[in-house]
Amino acid sequence: MLKLKKKAEEFLEKYGMDAASVDLEKNCGIFMNEMEEGLKGGDSSLLMLPTYVGMDRELPRNEPVIAIDAGGTNFRVAVVHFDGNGKPVAEDLKVYPMPGSLGEISKGEFFDTMASYMEPVMHRSDKISFCFSYPVEILPDRDGRLVKFSKEIKAKDVEGELVGKNLFDALKKRGCPGGKNMIILNDTVATLLAGKAASPGRSFDSYIGFILGTGTNICYAEECRNIVKVPELRQKDGLMLINAESGGYAKAPRGKIDLEFDDTTVNPGSFVFEKTISGAYQGGLLLTAIPSLLIYTFMSKQVQESFRAGAIKG
Numbered sequence: 001m002l003k004l005k006k007k008a009e010e011f012l013e014k015y016g017m018d019a020a021s022v023d024l025e026k027n028c029g030i031f032m033n034e035m036e037e038g039l040k041g042g043d044s045s046l047l048m049l050p051t052y053v054g055m056d057r058e059l060p061r062n063e064p065v066i067a068i069d070a071g072g073t074n075f076r077v078a079v080v081h082f083d084g085n086g087k088p089v090a091e092d093l094k095v096y097p098m099p100g101s102l103g104e105i106s107k108g109e110f111f112d113t114m115a116s117y118m119e120p121v122m123h124r125s126d127k128i129s130f131c132f133s134y135p136v137e138i139l140p141d142r143d144g145r146l147v148k149f150s151k152e153i154k155a156k157d158v159e160g161e162l163v164g165k166n167l168f169d170a171l172k173k174r175g176c177p178g179g180k181n182m183i184i185l186n187d188t189v190a191t192l193l194a195g196k197a198a199s200p201g202r203s204f205d206s207y208i209g210f211i212l213g214t215g216t217n218i219c220y221a222e223e224c225r226n227i228v229k230v231p232e233l234r235q236k237d238g239l240m241l242i243n244a245e246s247g248g249y250a251k252a253p254r255g256k257i258d259l260e261f262d263d264t265t266v267n268p269g270s271f272v273f274e275k276t277i278s279g280a281y282q283g284g285l286l287l288t289a290i291p292s293l294l295i296y297t298f299m300s301k302q303v304q305e306s307f308r309a310g311a312i313k314g
Helices: 001-014 024-042 108-120 163-173 187-197 256-262 272-277 280-296 303-306
Strands: 065-070 074-082 089-096 129-133 135-138 143-146 183-187 208-212 216-223 240-242
Touching: 001 280, 024 240, 108 163, 108 208, 129 163, 129 187, 129 256, 135 183, 143 163, 163 183, 183 187, 187 208, 187 216, 187 240, 216 272, 256 272, 256 280, 272 280
Parallel strands: 065 129, 129 183
Antiparallel strands: 065 074, 074 089, 135 143, 208 216, 216 240
16 A cells, blocks of 8 residues: 555656645745736736625625525525524525536526526525636625636636626516615625634634535635725725635646646636646546556556657657
């Protein structure tokens, strides 16, 4: 077992994939600098998106909300409320495939499919909370403009579109009642708020939302005065939740196999940190690693070098 472990460590080191070669303190400093530049609107791979959501509101009780969740694999719909004791109650929960996860679809198909999922519960509440797990520029009215899809979702003509407006248009075409209020938020934001809601009466210095599943991301509470790129926010007091979009972080160490795998994805060069650690990409990353692993394991050093130099065709 120790021999196999040593061989695996040697392979990872050879291809620049070993954890021991990563200077954690140095890389944390680089990440923090990217955060600061993103808040300034400078050159950064972290979008640092303001959410226009704070943490100072009381938890509403016995007030139903249509909750929808667009994830990397699944699209979930439920009607949720908090009971008199502050416990969440989910009703009519349904799980569907995420539009665009099974193949390329158009903008119309994307929003109509989501509307069809929501249609059965649209009479249950005038409030809709939409957890949209992709980079979205949130606007002051709480609608959001899609920046870019990640997690291999294939619906490219949706990028740059307003998520809430287009979804309301699709619901209207289906004859669903209007007059609804919708808030668009990221899954990391929803995770942070859920953690706060799960601890009523308790106070902490701050809160962090962290996602590591199909994709990865981080959300945290930032002083409004530090959000330099939005002048009207910089003048405000208090805290606002920031969606860092850390899956797009581009300065993490990557090995040769990470780079080879990135070239095979739908959006090479984008969301490169997410592609190194999150679930949607692990299968493809392993498949990319297997040929190199076989070469390293079973061939002599001389044959390995000849193969990599192209003298031997696989």
